Amino acid sequence: MQRIGVFVCHCGTNIAGTIDVKAVAEALKNEPGVVFSTDYQYMCSQAGQDIIKNAIAEHKLTGIVVCSCSPRMHENTFRKTAAAAGLNSYMVEIANIREQCSWVHKEMPVGTEKAIILGKAAVAKVNLNAPLTPGESPVTKRALVIGGGIAGIQTALDIADAGFPVDIVETKPTIGGKMAQLDKTFPTLDCAACILTPKMVEVAQHENIRIFSYSEVSEIKGFVGNFDVTIKRRARYVKEDLCTGCGACTEKCPQKKVPNEFNLGMDNRRAIYIPFAQAVPKVATIDADYCTMLKTGKCGVCSKVCTAGAIDYQAKDEFVEEKYGAIVAATGFNPISMDKFDEYAYSQSKDVITSLEFERLTNAAGPTAGKLLRPSDGEHPHTIVFVQCVGSRCAACAEKGKEYCSKICCMYTAKHAMLTRDKYPDTDVYVFYIDVRTPGKAFDEFYRRAVEEYGVHYIKGMVGKVSPEGNKLKVQASDLIAGKQLHIDADLVVLAAAIEPDKSARPLATMLTASMDTNDFFTEAHPKLRPVESPTAGVFLSGTCQGPKDIPETVSQAGAAASKVIGLLAKDKLTGNPCVAHSDENMCNGCSTCGNVCPYGAITYEDKEFRMPDRTTKMRRIAVVNEAVCQGCGCCTVACMSGAMDLKGFMNKQIMAEVDAICK
Amino acid sequence: MLNKTERQKEQILRMSGVNPLKCMRCGKCSGTCPSYDEMEYHPHQFVYMVETGDIETLRNSDSIYKCLSCFACVDRCPRGVEPAKIVEAVRLTVIREKGANHLTANEIPALLDDETPQQLLMSAMRKYSK
Numbered sequence: 001m002q003r004i005g006v007f008v009c010h011c012g013t014n015i016a017g018t019i020d021v022k023a024v025a026e027a028l029k030n031e032p033g034v035v036f037s038t039d040y041q042y043m044c045s046q047a048g049q050d051i052i053k054n055a056i057a058e059h060k061l062t063g064i065v066v067c068s069c070s071p072r073m074h075e076n077t078f079r080k081t082a083a084a085a086g087l088n089s090y091m092v093e094i095a096n097i098r099e100q101c102s103w104v105h106k107e108m109p110v111g112t113e114k115a116i117i118l119g120k121a122a123v124a125k126v127n128l129n130a131p132l133t134p135g136e137s138p139v140t141k142r143a144l145v146i147g148g149g150i151a152g153i154q155t156a157l158d159i160a161d162a163g164f165p166v167d168i169v170e171t172k173p174t175i176g177g178k179m180a181q182l183d184k185t186f187p188t189l190d191c192a193a194c195i196l197t198p199k200m201v202e203v204a205q206h207e208n209i210r211i212f213s214y215s216e217v218s219e220i221k222g223f224v225g226n227f228d229v230t231i232k233r234r235a236r237y238v239k240e241d242l243c244t245g246c247g248a249c250t251e252k253c254p255q256k257k258v259p260n261e262f263n264l265g266m267d268n269r270r271a272i273y274i275p276f277a278q279a280v281p282k283v284a285t286i287d288a289d290y291c292t293m294l295k296t297g298k299c300g301v302c303s304k305v306c307t308a309g310a311i312d313y314q315a316k317d318e319f320v321e322e323k324y325g326a327i328v329a330a331t332g333f334n335p336i337s338m339d340k341f342d343e344y345a346y347s348q349s350k351d352v353i354t355s356l357e358f359e360r361l362t363n364a365a366g367p368t369a370g371k372l373l374r375p376s377d378g379e380h381p382h383t384i385v386f387v388q389c390v391g392s393r394c395a396a397c398a399e400k401g402k403e404y405c406s407k408i409c410c411m412y413t414a415k416h417a418m419l420t421r422d423k424y425p426d427t428d429v430y431v432f433y434i435d436v437r438t439p440g441k442a443f444d445e446f447y448r449r450a451v452e453e454y455g456v457h458y459i460k461g462m463v464g465k466v467s468p469e470g471n472k473l474k475v476q477a478s479d480l481i482a483g484k485q486l487h488i489d490a491d492l493v494v495l496a497a498a499i500e501p502d503k504s505a506r507p508l509a510t511m512l513t514a515s516m517d518t519n520d521f522f523t524e525a526h527p528k529l530r531p532v533e534s535p536t537a538g539v540f541l542s543g544t545c546q547g548p549k550d551i552p553e554t555v556s557q558a559g560a561a562a563s564k565v566i567g568l569l570a571k572d573k574l575t576g577n578p579c580v581a582h583s584d585e586n587m588c589n590g591c592s593t594c595g596n597v598c599p600y601g602a603i604t605y606e607d608k609e610f611r612m613p614d615r616t617t618k619m620r621r622i623a624v625v626n627e628a629v630c631q632g633c634g635c636c637t638v639a640c641m642s643g644a645m646d647l648k649g650f651m652n653k654q655i656m657a658e659v660d661a662i663c664k
Numbered sequence: 665m666l667n668k669t670e671r672q673k674e675q676i677l678r679m680s681g682v683n684p685l686k687c688m689r690c691g692k693c694s695g696t697c698p699s700y701d702e703m704e705y706h707p708h709q710f711v712y713m714v715e716t717g718d719i720e721t722l723r724n725s726d727s728i729y730k731c732l733s734c735f736a737c738v739d740r741c742p743r744g745v746e747p748a749k750i751v752e753a754v755r756l757t758v759i760r761e762k763g764a765n766h767l768t769a770n771e772i773p774a775l776l777d778d779e780t781p782q783q784l785l786m787s788a789m790r791k792y793s794k
Contacts, residue, residue, distance in 0.1 A: 396743055434690040478693075485695065485697070
């Protein structure tokens with residue numbers, strides 16, 4: 001039998017104003033197991049806590065009930081108080097008579113009655129409480145960052161600077177991501193490469209950072225502090241340690257007709273290539289889909305010109321296994337396909353391009369060496385139409401567009417329009433918009449400068465269709481403010497395509513058992529208060545894999561994710577939450593229901609030998625809960641059909657006892 | 665009790681199945697409309713005016729007959745508002761009161777020839793046979 005003490009808090013008048021606290025303390029005195037009951041003005045104050053400590057010692061209490069505010073507020077306080085008096089922290093129960101009682105009732109008799117009932121329920125539960133001890137698990141002091149764009153780079157640098165080793169896994173032959181493809185960055189118009197490439201070099205030279213480029217994560221096992229990850233290093237047919245990045249092979253390779261993905265297919269590269277001059281690692285890669293030697297066994301030019309002897313046609317995919325304490329997803333985004341937007345003639349005319357293609361057309365390292373020329377005939381365009389929200393804010397068809405706002409398009413379109421007018425004042429620039437959304441430091445000023453100083457024509461309305469006619473693009477659009485339909489003969493049409501999470505994010509989320517929203521963006525643990533953590537312990541989010549964001553926001557979030565990782569890796573041991581699920585192996589029939597509903601992947605199954613009454617043994621499949629991974633949500637206990645699964649601290653019989661006490 | 669305008673609005677929304685509140689006022693319907701210059705009121709205005717109850721103005725305007733029923737606005741609307749259906753519904757409230765059908769299915773074969781696009785006949789059916 002427990003010896004329970006009850007402590008009723010006045011919370012000034014917060015509780016005592018609507019509840020007769022003395023009556024509550026008096027009524028609970030007669031409950032089974034209660035040996036002491038009192039009330040005090042502020043239980044959470046030092047004096048209040050002393051009352052609890054003294055009562056524990058004096059009355060040899062084995063459990064306490066505090067009738068006070070929400071457990072979210074002070075459960076921890078009272079657990080610490082109990083522990084200081086030598087009582088197990090988990091022998092403390094809170095009856096919430098403030099948020100759930102005094103604040104919602106006006107009449108004292110009603111409030112008092114309910115407070116007594118809530119107190120009785122808590123007493124009934126404490127009678128069944130057992131001391132719980134949190135488990136501990138060690139922490140592997142190494143972090144994995146998946147994705148080598150600006151988000152992954154910043155996260156990796158911040159973690160590495162704090163002294164922890166970091167590995168970056170990047171599917172492309174080089175890190176740098178989308179930012180490496182950009183020309184200038186809004187709103188200050190710094191050259192993207194000039195601010196990004198020093199960071200890439202820093203990553204390459206950092207003693208705590210390893211880069212696995214041209215690689216992908218193929219398997220993730222384990223849990224927070226103890227992830228076992230298999231990384232697939234795709235065969236690049238060039239030995240990374242020998243290649244000097246001289247580029248001789250990329251000049252001599254006879255296969256010249258490979259679409260250059262770095263320039264979005266607007267020019268060609270060779271079958272052996274280095275994506276761009278400042279690539280990190282600066283190592284060549286052979287594209288096996290196009291290499292004549294790999295396809296037919298005849299060629300070998302690159303091997304002949306390579307003075308370092310780095311070419312290895314026999315290379316195979318390799319698998320690296322490594323342990324990590326924390327994993328950061330930084331998988332980034334892509335513009336959506338324009339295939340479903342026939343009304344804009346993207347597939348009919350080379351002169352209808354996406355904004356990312358426009359970036360390459362204006363980039364000094366792009367296919368036109370930075371001269372803005374029409375892709376079809378290389379002429380200078382004199383009339384350019386920018387169309388905003390192509391596929392963004394599109395709720396009509398999930399196949400076609402995305403319901404969300406892509407957030408970055410308003411600003412980059414203003415940038416494109418402004419830069420075009422700056423370099424080519426003889427060009428007419430039209431921007432068709434639904435709304436111009438420019439919240440952000442110096443963002444609206446930037447957009448207004450495009451209009452007021454650079455004379456960009458901003459037109460409220462949408463383009464309905466674009467039809468190629470001769471060497472012109474006939475643009476038909478509405479001007480909602482003038483109440484007119486406009487017909488513009490354009491030379492170039494630029495579509496601000498919506499952005500979507502990279503396709504690798506969904507399978508990665510499955511491996512991580514991290515949750516995603518319907519758009520395949522990773523879900524954060526709390527949309528406001530825990531924005532860089534996944535609900536899955538040990539998994540963190542950096543950059544656009546969590547939602548559309550621009551570079552400043554991505555870098556802030558990347559740093560925030562790094563600080564969370566550092567906080568985790570700085571610990572030697574992780575203290576778990578002891579309120580975790582536990583399966584009674586004698587009752588479990590291994591049906592897998594619990595494993596299917598577990599959002600954290602905490603449940604595995606194993607075959608165990610059971611001794612039968614007739615001295616034979618029998619193998620049976622049973623569920624096993626990994627206590628380090630379990631978050632104590634209780635889904636499995638509800639789903640379990642045999643009643644084998646129970647949640648420590650919230651056992652079925654405890655909850656039934658509470659219900660019984662309330663209904664008595 | 666609903667007043668006359670509210671009744672008309674309710675009827676138009678029910679007939680068309682359109683929810684004008686879905687409109688984000690981008691104007692792509694009017695940007696795409698091939699009949700724009702023929703119309704006094706344009707597709708986005710139909711959606712807005714039905715929403716605000718300015719329905720008599722639309723009923724008295726020639727615009728309801730100028731819509732080609734090509735449904736380009738329905739196809740391209742990013743929010744799935746389907747403006748042509750609301751134009752059609754306004755038109756039907758007028759046509760039904762007149763009690764006259766202008767085109768029946770039986771009359772169609774006589775009208776078929778190599779020159780006339782089938783889509784035009786379908787549009788005519790939509791306009792004049794309900």
